Amino acid sequence: PFDVLVVGGGPAGAAAAVYAARKGIRTGVVSERFGGQVLDTMAIENFISVPETEGPKMAAALEQHVRQYEVDIMDMQRAERLLPAGEDGLVGLELASGAALKAKTVVLSTGARWRTMDVPGEAEYRNRGVAYCPHCDGPLFKGKRVAVIGGGNSGVEAAIDLAGIVRHVTLLEFDGRLRADEVLQRKLRSLGNVEVVTSAQTTEVAGDGSRVTALVYTDRIGGDSHRLELDGVFVQIGLLPNTEWLRGTVELSPRGEVVTDGSGRTSLPGVFAAGDCTTVPYKQIVIAMGEGSRAALSAFDHLIRSSAP
Numbered sequence: 001p002f003d004v005l006v007v008g009g010g011p012a013g014a015a016a017a018v019y020a021a022r023k024g025i026r027t028g029v030v031s032e033r034f035g036g037q038v039l040d041t042m043a044i045e046n047f048i049s050v051p052e053t054e055g056p057k058m059a060a061a062l063e064q065h066v067r068q069y070e071v072d073i074m075d076m077q078r079a080e081r082l083l084p085a086g087e088d089g090l091v092g093l094e095l096a097s098g099a100a101l102k103a104k105t106v107v108l109s110t111g112a113r114w115r116t117m118d119v120p121g122e123a124e125y126r127n128r129g130v131a132y133c134p135h136c137d138g139p140l141f142k143g144k145r146v147a148v149i150g151g152g153n154s155g156v157e158a159a160i161d162l163a164g165i166v167r168h169v170t171l172l173e174f175d176g177r178l179r180a181d182e183v184l185q186r187k188l189r190s191l192g193n194v195e196v197v198t199s200a201q202t203t204e205v206a207g208d209g210s211r212v213t214a215l216v217y218t219d220r221i222g223g224d225s226h227r228l229e230l231d232g233v234f235v236q237i238g239l240l241p242n243t244e245w246l247r248g249t250v251e252l253s254p255r256g257e258v259v260t261d262g263s264g265r266t267s268l269p270g271v272f273a274a275g276d277c278t279t280v281p282y283k284q285i286v287i288a289m290g291e292g293s294r295a296a297l298s299a300f301d302h303l304i305r306s307s308a309p
């Protein structure tokens with residue numbers, strides 16, 4: 001069996017694998033797509049000590065770093081079932097391929113995915129005006145006009161955040177009213193360069209072939225279509241953790257995030273979690289790596305305290 005079996009090969013999983021392998025213990029990584037969300041990212045400007053890099057470059061570096069150690073990387077493998085430790089003290093992991101793995105400890109780091117609007121132009125202009133993370137991409141729109149889609153807490157927080165950087169923000173909400181906390185809505189209304197449009201259904205992200213130039217939405221009450229000329233669209237309609245396969249085995253929050261304590265422990269003994277799939281707030285690369293490292297150290301601590309040989 002593995003001493004530490006990491007599920008997920010994004011920043012959290014890579015960090016967990018490096019930290020575990022450096023203890024000289026048997027370490028494996030199962031990943032559907034090694035690199036994770038970083039593969040879908042263009043400019044990364046907030047990975048501290050690296051002023052600028054690109055997603056695919058960082059993903060390659062993650063893999064290279066893990067491969068410096070004796071880590072069994074099982075890429076393009078999807079985990080489908082986690083089996084809590086039985087009498088043998090080993091946690092089981094079943095893969096879509098039919099393979100069954102055993103481990104003394106498991107680190108869950110399957111990340112998350114942004115909910116998309118699924119309108120024409122959204123996928124085409126991703127990273128070319130369509131963005132999902134204000135902390136990551138906000139500064140790229142300095143002095144420009146943007147829209148934020150979604151009037152929940154994350155949308156309103158994004159609009160407030162962006163209003164301090166960009167020239168103008170239009171917040172579009174599908175519903176008749178915003179769902180964000182009242183204190184956030186009050187803050188939003190106090191800002192001079194933010195406009196709020198409710199009952200608005202986005203129908204298209206338009207561009208000139210290389211970048212976003214406009215957003216088209218329908219007024220759900222009047223039925224007429226409007227076009228906003230702008231440079232960026234921040235989609236804030238939810239971040240979905242990749243934890244559907246864990247339902248019923250490990251404790252999840254109402255949003256489906258794996259509930260962890262301050263050391264990365266989950267509700268199951270020997271099972272740890274890190275990164276975007278957990279309840280830890282602020283989904284960022286630097287945070288995922290820190291959490292992955294911590295989860296691996298917690299797993300190691302668990303190993304040296306457990307009686308299993």
Ligand code: FAD
Nearest residue numbers: 008009010011012032033036037079111136275276284285
């Ligand atoms: P992920 O990166 O999501 O990795 C999850 C891993 O788990 C992947 O390998 C995936 O294939 C695997 N996996 C999922 N389900 C299974 C399964 N069932 N079985 C096996 N493997 C599975 N953050 C920043 O700090 N700066 C930025 O500039 C930045 N820009 C971003 C731009 C975009 C477009 C996006 C989408 C995200 C951006 N982020 C940025 C956020 C950052 O990418 C994430 O916070 C970070 O990647 C989270 O790391 P993670 O390891 O927790 O999860």
